[in-house]
Amino acid sequence: MSIKDKVPVTILTGFLGSGKTTLLNRILSEEHGKRIAVIENEYGEVGIDQGLVINADEEVFEMSNGCICCTVRGDLIRVLGNLMKRRDKFDYVLVETTGLADPGPVAQTFFMDEEISSEFTLDGIVTLVDAAHIDQQLGRSDESSEQVAFADVLVLNKTDLVSDDALDTLESRLRDMNRMTRIIRAENAKVPIETVLNLSAFDLDQILKRRPTFLEPEYPFEWTGVYDLDAGKYELMLEEGPDPEMSLVALANQGESEEELKDGAESSVRLYAEKANSLVPGNTIPYGEHINLKLEDKGNKSFILNIEEPTKIGLFTQHTAEEFKMKVIKSDVNKEIPFNTERFWQAEHEHDDEVGSIAIERFGDVDPEKLNTWMGRLLSEKGVDIFRTKGFISYSGNPRRIVFQGVHMLFTAQPDKEWGNEPRRNQLVFIGRNLNEKEMQEGFDKCLI
Amino acid sequence: MPDIEPFSPRGMFHEGWTAEVSDYAIACGWALKGKQFIVGDVAGGLFSFEGDTGKIIWKKENTHSGGLLAMAIHPEGEIFATSGQDGNVQICNCHEGKVIKTLDLGKSWVEHLKWSNDGLFLAIASAKKVYVFNEIGEEKWISEDHPSTVSAITWSNKNELATACYGRVTFFDIVNNKTNQKLEWQGSLVSMELSPDGDIVACGSQDNSVHFWRRSTGMDAEMTGYPGKPSHLSFDDSGKLLATSGSERITVWSFIGNGPEGTMPGELCHHTEPISSLAFSNKGMLVASGSRDGSVVASFLKNDGNGDPVGAAFAGDLVGAISWRPDDCALAAVNAKGVVNVWKFKVRTNLFSKGFK
Numbered sequence: 001m002s003i004k005d006k007v008p009v010t011i012l013t014g015f016l017g018s019g020k021t022t023l024l025n026r027i028l029s030e031e032h033g034k035r036i037a038v039i040e041n042e043y044g045e046v047g048i049d050q051g052l053v054i055n056a057d058e059e060v061f062e063m064s065n066g067c068i069c070c071t072v073r074g075d076l077i078r079v080l081g082n083l084m085k086r087r088d089k090f091d092y093v094l095v096e097t098t099g100l101a102d103p104g105p106v107a108q109t110f111f112m113d114e115e116i117s118s119e120f121t122l123d124g125i126v127t128l129v130d131a132a133h134i135d136q137q138l139g140r141s142d143e144s145s146e147q148v149a150f151a152d153v154l155v156l157n158k159t160d161l162v163s164d165d166a167l168d169t170l171e172s173r174l175r176d177m178n179r180m181t182r183i184i185r186a187e188n189a190k191v192p193i194e195t196v197l198n199l200s201a202f203d204l205d206q207i208l209k210r211r212p213t214f215l216e217p218e219y220p221f222e223w224t225g226v227y228d229l230d231a232g233k234y235e236l237m238l239e240e241g242p243d244p245e246m247s248l249v250a251l252a253n254q255g256e257s258e259e260e261l262k263d264g265a266e267s268s269v270r271l272y273a274e275k276a277n278s279l280v281p282g283n284t285i286p287y288g289e290h291i292n293l294k295l296e297d298k299g300n301k302s303f304i305l306n307i308e309e310p311t312k313i314g315l316f317t318q319h320t321a322e323e324f325k326m327k328v329i330k331s332d333v334n335k336e337i338p339f340n341t342e343r344f345w346q347a348e349h350e351h352d353d354e355v356g357s358i359a360i361e362r363f364g365d366v367d368p369e370k371l372n373t374w375m376g377r378l379l380s381e382k383g384v385d386i387f388r389t390k391g392f393i394s395y396s397g398n399p400r401r402i403v404f405q406g407v408h409m410l411f412t413a414q415p416d417k418e419w420g421n422e423p424r425r426n427q428l429v430f431i432g433r434n435l436n437e438k439e440m441q442e443g444f445d446k447c448l449i
Numbered sequence: 450m451p452d453i454e455p456f457s458p459r460g461m462f463h464e465g466w467t468a469e470v471s472d473y474a475i476a477c478g479w480a481l482k483g484k485q486f487i488v489g490d491v492a493g494g495l496f497s498f499e500g501d502t503g504k505i506i507w508k509k510e511n512t513h514s515g516g517l518l519a520m521a522i523h524p525e526g527e528i529f530a531t532s533g534q535d536g537n538v539q540i541c542n543c544h545e546g547k548v549i550k551t552l553d554l555g556k557s558w559v560e561h562l563k564w565s566n567d568g569l570f571l572a573i574a575s576a577k578k579v580y581v582f583n584e585i586g587e588e589k590w591i592s593e594d595h596p597s598t599v600s601a602i603t604w605s606n607k608n609e610l611a612t613a614c615y616g617r618v619t620f621f622d623i624v625n626n627k628t629n630q631k632l633e634w635q636g637s638l639v640s641m642e643l644s645p646d647g648d649i650v651a652c653g654s655q656d657n658s659v660h661f662w663r664r665s666t667g668m669d670a671e672m673t674g675y676p677g678k679p680s681h682l683s684f685d686d687s688g689k690l691l692a693t694s695g696s697e698r699i700t701v702w703s704f705i706g707n708g709p710e711g712t713m714p715g716e717l718c719h720h721t722e723p724i725s726s727l728a729f730s731n732k733g734m735l736v737a738s739g740s741r742d743g744s745v746v747a748s749f750l751k752n753d754g755n756g757d758p759v760g761a762a763f764a765g766d767l768v769g770a771i772s773w774r775p776d777d778c779a780l781a782a783v784n785a786k787g788v789v790n791v792w793k794f795k796v797r798t799n800l801f802s803k804g805f806k
Contacts, residue, residue, distance in 0.1 A: 054534075055556070057576070059597050061615050061637035063656040070656055074597060074615060074637055077655075078560075085473045085491045085769075085785070086516065113655070114677040114723075 006121040009093040010197055011106050013147045014128030015137055016099035019157045023128060023189035023196070024096055032193050037090040039079050041098045052090055054079050058098055060105050068384055069409035072109045077116060080109075084119045092197065093120065100143050103127075103150035104387065107407040124199035127151035128189065131170060132161040138173075138353065145355045148174055149387040149431045150407075151181045152199055160187045179357035180390060180429050219265060219346065220272040221247070223320040225339035226254050226261075227313045233331040234305040236285065236315075241324035244296045246317060247276055250305070252287045254314025256341040259363055259423055261314075265345065266362070268316040273438070279303060287313075295324070302329075312340070320344070355387075358437045360428045360444050365396035370447040375411070378443065383409035385435065391428035392416065396449050404428065453721055453742050453763070458792050460760030461747060465779060465791040466503030470496045471510065474769045474783030476520035480529060480543040483774045486791065487543065488783050489520040493533060496789075497546060500774065503791060507546040513537060521562040521571070526775075528584065530571055532559035538573055540586050550586030554578075565604045570623070572610050574599040579612050581623045590623040601641035601652075611650065613641040618650055618662070632662045632669070640680050644688035649704065651691055653679030659693050659702075661709075670710045672702065681727035685734055690754055692717075692736045694724035699738055701754030715754025719746040719761070725768050730777045735759070737780055739768025745782045747794065764790050 014020050028036060037052040056075035063070040076095065083093065097106060103125055110122040127147045130137075137144040148154065154174055159167055171183055184191050238246075249268040254260065267288075276292035281301040285291060295301055305313065305328070317326070321342070328337045371393065379386065389406035393413075400415040426448075430440065458464055472490035480487055485506065486498045493513040497506040513533025522529040528549065532538045538552040538559055557576035564571050570589065573580045576598055581590040597615035605611050608624045615637045620629040637655035644651075650662045657675040659682070662668070677695035684691050691702045691709075699717040702709035720740035729736050734750040743764050750756035767785035773794075774781070781791045 057598070059615065061597075061655060062635065063637070063654075064635040065656060072637070072655060074600075074655070078598065078600075082491075082516075082518070082558075085475060115680075 006119060007087065007091065007093055008123035008198060009095060009110065009120050010123050010199075011103065011125045012094060012096045012128070013101060013103050013106075013125065013150070014099065014155075015130060015133070015144055015147075017133070018099070018128040018130040019155075019189040020096055020128050023126075023155065023157075023191070024094065026189055026191075027094065027193060027197065030193055032197070034092045034197070035090045036092045036094055037083055039076065039093065039095045041075070041096060041101065054083075058101060060102070067409070068104070069108060069407070070112060071105045072112050073105045076106065076109045077113050080116050080120060084115070087119075100141075101147075102143060103147055104408055107150065108410055111407060111410040111412065123197070124152040125150050126153045126155065126196045128155045128157050129174070131156050131158050131167060131185075135170065135173075145177065145353065145433075146387060148177050148181075149355045149433075151178060153196055154178070154181050154183045155189065155191055155196070156183055156185045157189050158187065159185045173353065177353050177355045177357070178431050179359065180388075180431065219269060221249070221265075221268060221316045221318050222345055224261060224264065224314055224316050224343045224345070225321055226256050226341040227315070227328050227337055228310075228340050229305075229307045229313055229328075229337065230310045231307050234307065234337070235302040235329045235331055236305055237300055237302045237327045237329055238293070238295060238324040239300060240298070241295065241319060243319065244294070245278075246293050246295060246319055246324065247272065248285070248291055248293060248318065249289070249316040250285050250287050250291075251314040251316070252311050254312050256312070261341075261343050262361070262363065264314050265316065272316075354433045355431070356433075356435065358430045358432075358435050358440055360391075360430075360441055361425065362444065362448060363423060363425045365394045365424055365449045366426060366447045367449050368395045374443050374447050378440070379406070379409045379411065382432070382435070386430050386432035388431045389428065391426070393426045393428070394419065394424040453744060455765070456761070456763045458760070458762040460758065461794050461796060462745075462760040462762040462780070463793040463795065465793045466498075467791070468496070468498055468503045468505065468789040470494055470783070470787040470789060472787055473785045474787050474789065475517065477770045477772050477781055477783045477789070478520065478522040478529070479772060479774050479781075480522050480526040482526055483776060483779075485526075485543055486772075486781055486789075487520070487522065487529060488789055489517045489531060490787055491516050493517045495520075495531065495541075495546060497543070498789070500779075500791075503789070509546055512539060518558055518560045519562045521564055523564050523584070524566060524568045530562050530564070530573075532562050532573065532575075534558050536575065538562065538571075538582075540571070540584075552580075552582060552586055554580065561599065561602050563602050563604060565607055565610075567607050569607065570604075572602050572604065574602045574612065577614075579610065579621075581610065590621075590626060592621060595619070600637075600639055603641055603643050605643050605647035609647070611641065611643060613638040613652055618652060620664075630664065634660050634669075636660070639678055640682050642682040642684050642691070644684050644691075644704070645686060646688055649684075649688065649691075651682055651684075651693070653682055653693065653695065657695060672700075672709070672714075675700070677723060681724050683727050683729045683736065685729045685736070685750075686732055689752065690729075690734060690736075690750055692727055692729065692738075694727055694738070696723050697721060697740065697742075699724060699727065699736070699748075701736070701750060701756070703752060703754040705752050712753075715750065715756060717746075717748050717756065717758075719748070719758055720744055726771045726782075728771050728773060730773050731775060732777060735777070737771055737773065739764060739771045739782050741767045743767065743784065745771065745780070745790075745792075747780065760794065762790065762792050764788065
């Protein structure tokens, strides 16, 4: 059976009082031409007025092997198993979980149980968040952060009770925890139906269309300028800025295409990981090294760049050029040389929550065997802490990109569209608890050919 | 729709009759010693046919609002019980289909019904509770809440009922209201069968294994390696063989000698899609299997669990249930499209009987 013939299922999670039942009733009462079967775990305070509503007790079934990915929801298997026989009565399923539900077993049920996965497809996980209370809830319970981590869509509800500033702060906190989610603000659970149903959330193209930067990793630098320079002596001049010092990596032969910029960024990330050498004004800047410009002095500060033969120099700077009014000046003619290309990067910042996202993006092909070994080990060691995985991979020799998605240790990989002329690349996002970004990136790099 | 080509009955299967019910047929059984065949569909339609001809005797629609979940015909074949999503159980008369008694057990689905072998008791499972009523619908016993929804029930002897749920099998003496035995296993038990003498308990588990216990010795064993959860289990009438399936393949464990621990099971590979129903004949070592691909096969088994097909037929679509006629001379299959097929089951040559006429 192709994915198109399978019945899509949306999982609705969120703490008690976050507005799940209100949203559910809104979905059911709106004209959308779908016949929706609802599986309800919470005997809500508000009744649901619709034909096909099935109440079921939440039953989390762990297995003797202790493997958390084998943990499934027995109630869903039972109810969906029966619904399979009544496919003429509905074309969509909504599962409303209790406030304290762990979304893992719910999602896993659609991977683990062969009977269920042959008839149903998980369309997306929608988590409702009470804007006024989520800050406290996140501190207190694992369930609420897991519900945020699993979400394809986060509905930030009851925004009328919170100031705009507080909402912005909250949104960025939630975004840190789950970088691939879409955040929608709502009052009284009023959201357009198409933002919660038929998401094809496991369809990566859709996600990229909605949030093209969702896979962008965070870099230890904010800006890159590429300068086309002839042989000669140059000065890098900076004025006072927000910091008394700034890190920088200068790379020779830096290309200007997006792919070349990302390659440069990757090399710089590695260099940034090394200890910086401090330079004071008047010093010469070495290439391919992590350096730290000392900028305590007042007024203009210059550092020397020596160019032996014409080349393009890439400067990967901790802050933007703007912030320090940074200029490159050709010494003999005392003339400013503007950059040819600039690129801003998503800068690293502190993460307060244990739950977070890690993105890996690399050009090139991977060796399927090495990747399997690495993923297998990663998921068996860290599967408990990795909630979700999404992305695509370029296998050497395969004309199609391979799309991945996973819940904890469960994983599916399937061929997707052909690469055509597009440059081969790999993008993976992991959402989980206490993940070691550096280790995971290094692990992935070893799989590249 | 199944991918296999339709085919005419082969081997020991012969054309019998066909009929239709209104919706996806999920339950069926023979009543009045094979004179009548009753079919239940998922929407709550009940249909009774003449066993030999397929002529409709009576029918009823919408017997359970929300839909039918289970049906069980009394061993004497005069009455039967049905249950559904409405939380009700109906005890009905087979001759006209008239309701003798309706039992209202609350809001939860009533998913399992089993008559005791002597027909004195009807066991009913609904959510976490199990109820026992007598033939005329008088309540005899109610269990405490189980730790999770009861997934299977079966009678081990005339007063003893076995229940399976997440993590355990429990044996209740329902006459003296006591718990005789608890067998524990951390796993979601999705199916349960007992050997005819009640000693061997076999359960299919969500983690793709079959777990057994021998009640007399307390020994247990786990058979792993199934590609899917073994939802279908059937013992032969002697208790020597247990057929199990969690995929398109049937695995048969033999309890002869020291088995099945440490032995190789028999394997039957006759279907292209997973098994959707499995039943040993009432007597002997014949096992019939129906598949999601619409095929129905009968296999004759040897003591080691291996065997050969002796007949095959095509039911047209996913086989919802199969049932051997009490004399094993016919097999019925009902499918997801509501089609009923009854095939005669006999040796193809009948030369020897001619000589005596």
